[in-house]
Amino acid sequence: MKLSREEVKHIALLARLGLSEAEIEKFRIQLSDILEQFEILKQLDTTDLPPTAQSIALQNVLRPDEARASYPVKDIMDNAPQRDGNCFKTRAVLE
C-alpha cells in the first residue's frame, strides 16, 4: 500500500492537521511502510467474528439525571487562550 502525496494531504485535511512540505513527504513514506505491516491481518478470516470494542462486559452505563455543581467558571476560563469576559473568543465560523 503506497500512499500518494495527495492522499497524505487529504488525510491531514480530514484531521485538520497542518503539515509542512517536508512532513508530507516523510509521512508519505513512513505511513506507507506502516500500512504494509498491516497486510498481515489479511491472512485471518474474520468473517463470522464479532468485533470487540473494549474488554469488559459493561454496556450502556448511565448515571442518574440529577443536577450537580459544575467546576468554578474562573478555573475553566483561566485556561482559555483568548477570552471576552466569561466567553471563549474564537474566529468567526461563518464569514
Added chain:
Amino acid sequence: MNDLHQLTISQAHQLLKEKRISSVELTKAILARLTKVEDKVHACVTISEDAALEQAKNADKAIGSGKIKPLTGIPALIKDVMCTKGIKTTCSSKILGNFIPPYDATVIEKLKASKAVILGKTNMDEFAMGSSTENSAFFTTRNPWDLDRVPGGSSGGSAVAVATDEAIYALGSDTGGSIRQPAGFCSVVGLKPTYGRVSRFGLVAFASSLDQIGPITKNAADCALVLNVIAGHDPRDSTSAPYPVPDYTKALIPDLKNLRIGIPKEYFVEGIQKEVRESIEAAIKKLEELGAKIDWDASLPHTKYALAAYYILAPSEASANLARYDGVKYGFSYQDTSNMWEAMEKTKQFGFGAEVKRRIMLGTYALSAGYYDAYYLKAQKVRTLIRREFDQAFEKYDALVTPTSPTVPFKLGEKVDDPIQMYLSDVCTLPINIAGLPAIAVPAGFADGLPIGMQIIGKPFDEETILHIAFAYEQATDWHRRKPPI
C-alpha cells in the same frame, strides 16, 4: 538517617508510624535526592516543592493524631498525564504546556485522601505515545543504568524516578506497555491493572479502550499497597468495573505451590536477545523451584497479529481523542491567522510533535470512508481472536510468563526515526492491553549491567495471582534490590 530516599513504602510507613521520622523529614530527604540526581536523568517535568511540604505537614498532623494509612506522608511522583488540580499537566506536549487542570484525577483524589505527598510530575513520551520517552516535547530522560540509553516509555520519567530514589513510588499509565516496558528497562516493578480496575477519570485520553493507570514501585509488596488505594469503581468513568477490591497484600505469599504457569512460546522467537531469553528462562526455573508447575509448551498463535491490530486500534482512538485540541478552550493556540480552519490546523501543526502527528494521520486514515472495514473493524475482530485465545489459555494456567521486552534498553536516538522498530519494542506488552488483562513487570536480571524484566500476565481482575508470583520471585532473588550506579 542519611538514606531515607532509599526506603520502600512499607519501610517508610513503619518509621512514620513509630514516629522515628516525620513526613516533612522524609519529603526533604527526597527533595534533596531529587536535586542531586535530576541533572543527570531528567525524570521530572514539574516539581511542586511548596505543595509537597504543605502536604507533608498535614500528613504529620494526621499521624500525630493516630490517623495513619499505608501511604500517609509518603512522597510520590505522578506521570504528567494525570490531572492535578492547580498543578500544570502537560502530557509532555507543547499543546498542553500551560494547562492547569481545574480538578484532580480520581487516582489523585484517592492519594490525597490517604494523605500521600505529591512531589510533582514526571516526563513521558508526548501524550504517552512512544517507547523511549524521547518523544517528550521538553527534554530526554536518561536511563540511570547507562545514561546514553533510553529509560523506555512512555512512563520513562516515573520508572527512572523510582529507580533513582527520586520518589518512594510513582504512578504511570499503560496503553501498550508504557508502565511495564520502562519498569523492565529501569529494573523496578510496574503493574498494569485489568482494564476497568482503576478509574481513568482525569487521565488525559490516548486510546480509551486500552489506557489504564498503575503503580511503579521498588517491590511487589509496595505495588500491592498502592493498588489497594487506587483501585475501585468510579461513577465518573463508565468503563470502571463495579467489582469489589480485595486487599492485595493478602496475596503476598512466598511459595507457589500448585500454581500453573504457562510459557507462551511465541514470545521467545524473532528478534529476542539471547541474554533476555536466558535470564527469563532462569527466572522461570526459579518459579519452578518455588513450587509452580511450568508448561514450557503453551501457545498463543495469534500473537503475531497483535502488533498490527494495536497500531490500528490505538491510533484510531487517539485520532478521535486528540481532535479536542483545537486551541479554543485551553492549551497552545496559534493566533497569527484570520481564518478559523487555518488557526486549527496551525495550532495542531505547531502544538504536536512528530509521533503524535504520525498517529493522528494513521488513525484518521484507518477510520476514513472506504477504509473503516478493512482496518478498524478488522482490528476489532482480531481483538476478539486475541482475547479468546488468552481466555482459553487461562483455562489451563493461572498465569503466563514472558519477557517485558525482546531487548535490553537501546541507545538514545537509535530508533527515533524508525517508527516500526520503535513499535516492535512493545511487542511483548501490547497484546495484554488488547485483551484488557493485568500484567506486572519485575526485575529479572542484567546483561552487561543493563536491566532485563519479566512479565507475569494474569486473568481479568486477578491481580492477586500476579502479585503473588512477583512477590515469591522477589523473596528468592535480589535483582530488585540492585541500585543503578548514580
